[in-house]
Amino acid sequence: MDIDGHVIEAAGLRRGYRGGFEAVSGITFTVGRGELFALLGTNGAGKTSTVELLEGLAAPSAGTVRVLGRDPYRERAAVRPRIGVMLQEGGFPTDLTAVETVRMWAGCTSGARPSEEALELVGLSRRSGVRVKQLSGGERRRLDLALALLGRPEVLFLDEPTTGLDAEGRRDTWELVRDLRDAGTTVLLTTHYLEEAESLADRLAIMHSGRIVATGTPDEVTASRPSRIRFVLPQEVPAARLPLTLRAAADGQRVEIRTRELQRSLGELLRWADGSGVRLDRLDARSASLEEAFLEIARPGTETETAGIL
Amino acid sequence: MKASTTDTATEPTANQADPADAADAAGTANTADTTDTRNTGGIVNTAGTTGTAGASDTPRSTAEHAADAGTSASVAPPGAATPGAATPGTAPPAASGTTRTGTTAAGRLVALGRAELTLLLRNRTALFVALLMPVAMVVALRGTLGGMDLSGAGLSLGEALMTGGIGMVLILVVYLNLTSALVARREELVLKRLRTGELSDVEILAGTALPAAALALAQIALMVVAGVVLLGTDAPRRPEFLVAGTVLGTVVMTALAAATSAITRTVESAQITTLPLFLVSAGGSGLFIPLGMLPDRVASVCELLPLTGVMRLVEAGVSGGADTAQLTGDALGAVAWTVISVFAVRRWFRWEPRR
Numbered sequence: 147m148d149i150d151g152h153v154i155e156a157a158g159l160r161r162g163y164r165g166g167f168e169a170v171s172g173i174t175f176t177v178g179r180g181e182l183f184a185l186l187g188t189n190g191a192g193k194t195s196t197v198e199l200l201e202g203l204a205a206p207s208a209g210t211v212r213v214l215g216r217d218p219y220r221e222r223a224a225v226r227p228r229i230g231v232m233l234q235e236g237g238f239p240t241d242l243t244a245v246e247t248v249r250m251w252a253g254c255t256s257g258a259r260p261s262e263e264a265l266e267l268v269g270l271s272r273r274s275g276v277r278v279k280q281l282s283g284g285e286r287r288r289l290d291l292a293l294a295l296l297g298r299p300e301v302l303f304l305d306e307p308t309t310g311l312d313a314e315g316r317r318d319t320w321e322l323v324r325d326l327r328d329a330g331t332t333v334l335l336t337t338h339y340l341e342e343a344e345s346l347a348d349r350l351a352i353m354h355s356g357r358i359v360a361t362g363t364p365d366e367v368t369a370s371r372p373s374r375i376r377f378v379l380p381q382e383v384p385a386a387r388l389p390l391t392l393r394a395a396a397d398g399q400r401v402e403i404r405t406r407e408l409q410r411s412l413g414e415l416l417r418w419a420d421g422s423g424v425r426l427d428r429l430d431a432r433s434a435s436l437e438e439a440f441l442e443i444a445r446p447g448t449e450t451e452t453a454g455i456l
Numbered sequence: 457m458k459a460s461t462t463d464t465a466t467e468p469t470a471n472q473a474d475p476a477d478a479a480d481a482a483g484t485a486n487t488a489d490t491t492d493t494r495n496t497g498g499i500v501n502t503a504g505t506t507g508t509a510g511a512s513d514t515p516r517s518t519a520e521h522a523a524d525a526g527t528s529a530s531v532a533p534p535g536a537a538t539p540g541a542a543t544p545g546t547a548p549p550a551a552s553g554t555t556r557t558g559t560t561a562a563g564r565l566v567a568l569g570r571a572e573l574t575l576l577l578r579n580r581t582a583l584f585v586a587l588l589m590p591v592a593m594v595v596a597l598r599g600t601l602g603g604m605d606l607s608g609a610g611l612s613l614g615e616a617l618m619t620g621g622i623g624m625v626l627i628l629v630v631y632l633n634l635t636s637a638l639v640a641r642r643e644e645l646v647l648k649r650l651r652t653g654e655l656s657d658v659e660i661l662a663g664t665a666l667p668a669a670a671l672a673l674a675q676i677a678l679m680v681v682a683g684v685v686l687l688g689t690d691a692p693r694r695p696e697f698l699v700a701g702t703v704l705g706t707v708v709m710t711a712l713a714a715a716t717s718a719i720t721r722t723v724e725s726a727q728i729t730t731l732p733l734f735l736v737s738a739g740g741s742g743l744f745i746p747l748g749m750l751p752d753r754v755a756s757v758c759e760l761l762p763l764t765g766v767m768r769l770v771e772a773g774v775s776g777g778a779d780t781a782q783l784t785g786d787a788l789g790a791v792a793w794t795v796i797s798v799f800a801v802r803r804w805f806r807w808e809p810r811r
Contacts, residue, residue: 201652223656227558231652237645241578242571253567254653257556290649 152176153301153332154183154200158209161195169195171356172209177334177349182327184343185336186440187353193336194234196353197305200334201231213301227256230299234306234336236290240279244270244289247278248296255297264292269318283310291319295326302326304335308342320346344436352443359443364436371434371442373408375415377401378427389418408433564655568663569670572637576667582636586629586671590679593624597744609748610777614689616746619771621679622698623743623763626705627734629672634665634713636726643722648808661801665710676702697783698773704790705766711797712762718804733762742767765789 154177161170169192177183185193199206202218202225211218218225238247245261252258265271268288273281281289287310294302304323308316316339323346327333337343343350344364351361360367378399379385385396392411394403405411412431419426576582597620598613606616641647641664650660680698683689692698712733720729738744740758747768750758758764765786772778 203648203651223654226652226654227556233645233649233652235645236649237641237647238649239571239575239641239644239646241575246571246574250567250571251653253570254559254564254650254655256558256654293649 151178152212153179153181153214154334155212156196156200156209157211159196159199159206159211160208161192161199161204162207168207169356170199170206173351173353173356173358174209175351175358175361177332179332180327180330182323182333182335182346182348184347184350185334185353186338186340186343186350187336188338191353192356193353194305195356197303197334197336201229201303202226227297228299229301229303230294230297232290232294232302232304232307234309236286236293238278238286238289241277243275243277244281244285245274247289248274248292251293251296257298258296259298264296265289267295267322268292284312284315287311288315288319291322299331301332302334304333306336306338308337308339316342340435340437340440352440354443360439368434368436368439371439372404372406373411373431373433374438375403375405375408375412375429375431377415377429380425380427383422383424387422389414392418559654561656561659564659565663565666568650568655568660569666572664573667573670576633576637576671582633586633586668587675589628590621590624590675593628594621594679597621597624600744601746604749606746606749609746611746611748611771611775612689614683614687615771615775617687618680618683618689618692618774619746619767620743621683622676622702622770622774623705623737623741623767625672625675625679626702626709626766627737627743627763629675630665630668630706630709631713631716631733632726632730634668634710635716635720635730636723637664637668638714638717639720639726640723642717642806643809645808651807657807661710661714665713669706669710672706673702692774693776694773694778696773697769697778700787701766701769701773704769704787704794705763708762708766708790708793708797711794711801714805715797715800718801718806721810736761737763740764742771747771759789762790762793765793 154175156176157174159170159173160168162168171192173192173196175183185196187193198204199211200213200218202211202213202222205219213225214228216225218229242250244265248261248264252261252264258264259267262271262274265274268291270285270288270292273285278286278289287307291304291307294304302323307323308319311319320342323333323335327348335342335346347364349361349363350367351358352367353359360370362370379396379401381399383399385394385399385401388394388396388401392403392415393405394401396402403411403415408431415426418424576586594617598617601613601616601620606613609616611619638647638661641650647660651657655663680692684691716729716733717726720726740750740754741747741761741763743763747755747758747764765788768786769783769790772783
């Protein structure tokens with residue numbers, strides 16, 4: 147059982163498809179009660195394949211999954227009443243109205259909220275009498291979210307919940323997800339939006355080619371990456387004149403310095419520039435961001451180098 | 457989350473649905489009008505109700521609140537740490553089932569069946585096939601059988617028509633209709649979505665089949681009544697055989713429809729994949745030609761067809777000519793076909809589209 151507070155446990159999880167392709171290649175992580183955990187990755191990284199294993203839609207080809215202490219695939223009937231699921235691509239009969247869809251789900255959901263309340267939660271009250279086929283893509287996503295929230299689940303699986311939403315819809319969904327987390331719901335979401343993971347997640351894992359290549363709080367993941375200083379040297383100053391300790395990489399007059407001690411390196415650079423009377427054009431110094439960490443990890447052919455930041 | 461249009465409730469799209477929909481739309485439009493900030497209001501409300509552990513105003517159990525309180529202190533109001541909340545993980549709220557309204561298999565089936573019935577009623581093509589095709593077939597059958605000497609089959613014209621009509625309903629309303637419905641739901645990713653919920657796989661298939669099966673049974677009842685009242689056919693002599701045949705037939709057709717949907721990629725191609733069984737049954741299982749009229753050698757082969765046993769039972773129910781041993785064999789044949797289909801479904805049925 148989940149005495150240790152782990153609501154979701156994945157250990158050595160693998161998922162192979164017919165034809166030999168392995169979408170999930172041995173991943174291990176846990177999610178604690180009330181935690182909001184994000185699986186971040188590019189398309190094809192294995193996020194959806196992983197979430198489907200956690201939801202119990204398929205059995206892993208190796209490894210174990212536990213959700214609320216139980217096997218979500220074999221003990222489906224015991225797990226499902228306590229979880230809420232939003233698929234990356236959910237389907238609804240297009241000839242039912244939004245409220246009919248919710249009502250149907252309510253009849254199949256333990257402790258379901260009233261249908262109108264569920265629609266109001268995602269801002270679809272005004273569209274309740276409209277057929278699903280006449281809803282916009284974003285509205286269908288929100289209807290899907292309403293169904294996931296219908297049974298006030300303890301654990302919520304959201305597979306790219308904001309894909310296809312406009313900026314406002316995305317913000318509203320974030321707010322809703324945050325409120326649910328604050329009320330004690332454990333949330334696992336996948337996303338390829340960095341800002342979404344950065345602003346929502348208590349912890350996150352970056353997936354690439356079926357593996358978790360970095361994991362931790364957003365701060366931990368970014369802290370493992372170097373900061374960056376960029377500037378352009380004047381024509382008459384070759385990059386070779388820069389202090390060697392700065393470990394600069396030059397591309398013509400453009401220089402980039404990667405450092406784990408931004409303040410010290412920047413101070414050294416500025417002192418050198420002042421002392422030599424060099425003007426640094428377009429000077430830009432920034433701490434590592436999740437975006438940078440992500441882009442570096444997701445760059446093709448970097449599977450092995452990034453193992454160090456685990 | 458504001459809708460992109462400001463006054464969607466008055467759009468024609470909201471009103472084109474059936475009266476019940478229109479009522480729904482009107483109802484929600486009213487509530488929405490009362491508060492402009494309904495969206496944020498709704499969200500704040502949720503946080504309010506689910507976050508207040510002391511209040512027992514929601515179906516969410518107090519045990520669950522206690523569990524929340526144990527791990528996220530920021531949400532838990534003071535006083536939530538009662539002795540009962542000391543071991544939150546050991547008392548999962550949903551498992552108790554007493555504080556939350558659980559669902560039953562029957563309740564889930566009704567919910568899904570109701571939605572499917574709505575869909576069937578809104579699908580003009582399916583409705584046409586289900587309601588008018590059997591009638592058209594019976595009329596056509598009358599033309600064919602009218603010129604035949606049916607004494608060899610031991611049936612009157614009315615009895616032969618009733619038997620054939622019942623077979624038509626089984627194959628058109630249950631088999632054809634359900635194969636298309638299952639393919640449509642699979643391709644729309646509805647089946648996959650349903651599988652994330654509390655319904656079991658069998659319930660999903662049964663719930664989807666429910667309206668078609670109910671419609672078929674209603675039509676058969678109607679056909680028997682119409683035969684007796686309008687055509688002056690004798691009332692079925694052995695109604696118990698008729699009922700057994702009809703029920704078994706519905707089960708076999710449902711299982712075969714699920715199996716057929718596994719080899720059907722689109723709703724359009726369902727018209728082709730369902731054709732073999734339709735033709736074979738029409739010719740060899742007593743739908744168009746009464747079984748007794750077939751030459752012996754052909755008849756012994758046709759006995760192995762999925763619908764033959766069912767049709768024998770139906771024929772015996774209508775005409776009363778019954779040999780119990782023979783009928784037991786027929787019933788077992790239908791059961792065997794059901795078992796084969798169920799095996800095929802378990803082995804090959806697809807819950808989501810091929811990518």
